[in-house]
């Protein structure tokens with residue numbers, strides 16, 4: 001697709017890119033998913049979010065808004081690929097007036113650059129608690145590990161490698177939080193490189209980024225991980241080990 005020149009964006013703002021009666025259209029799916037995620041405590045108090053790639057378009061939510069009340073008309077559209085930095089060089093082809101794009105944008109872009117079709121960021125308390133329970137391990141090797149739990153089979157072994165088995169050990173890298181969301185991008189990318197098979201990165205005292213080849217995979221992987229984190233917290237309370 002030929003990038004739309006700036007003047008034309010100003011003229012009609014490409015509103016048609018977010019207008020569709022199809023509930024599966026990314027501009028409709030992002031608000032629907034965020035309403036659901038809000039109920040699960042993943043995106044409360046404006047935290048967290050979701051982004052979807054469809055062909056060469058990235059659909060992004062606005063920053064600092066109640067994510068469960070978002071509408072399709074509030075969605076930004078980026079031409080993909082696009083520079084992650086500096087933000088003013090990103091190729092927005094639709095910008096809702098008086099809104100800023102999510103601060104998670106460069107992190108979502110890092111997942112799309114690695115082939116994801118959807119990326120979910122949650123502030124789930126289970127994810128945060130797990131990062132606190134492995135707080136002693138800092139640095140590039142910090143990771144959450146769990147094995148011998150049926151739900152591990154909901155997580156891929158790596159791209160094109162099938163799903164993890166019951167006896168496999170699931171490993172999710174943990175990066176340290178930063179004062180600003182955007183500043184997590186470098187360490188997120190480092191963790192992605194260090195763990196090329198991972199589909200998720202935990203952020204200490206903050207939450208998690210989970211991505212998938214498509215929306216259904218990102219959502220079910222995020223659900224499986226959240227289940228495992230909750231279970232891990234409860235196991236810890238009972239003095240049960242996460243890895244056999």
Ligand SMILES: CSC[C@@H](O)[C@@H](O)C(=O)COP(=O)(O)O
Nearest residue numbers: 045047048049063064102103181
């Ligand atoms: C409760 S504020 C949370 C934000 O700082 C950030 O962590 C976040 O997840 C959402 O950023 P946003 O720019 O609103 O999409």
Ligand SMILES: [Zn+2]
Nearest residue numbers: 047048181207
């Ligand atoms: Zn966040």
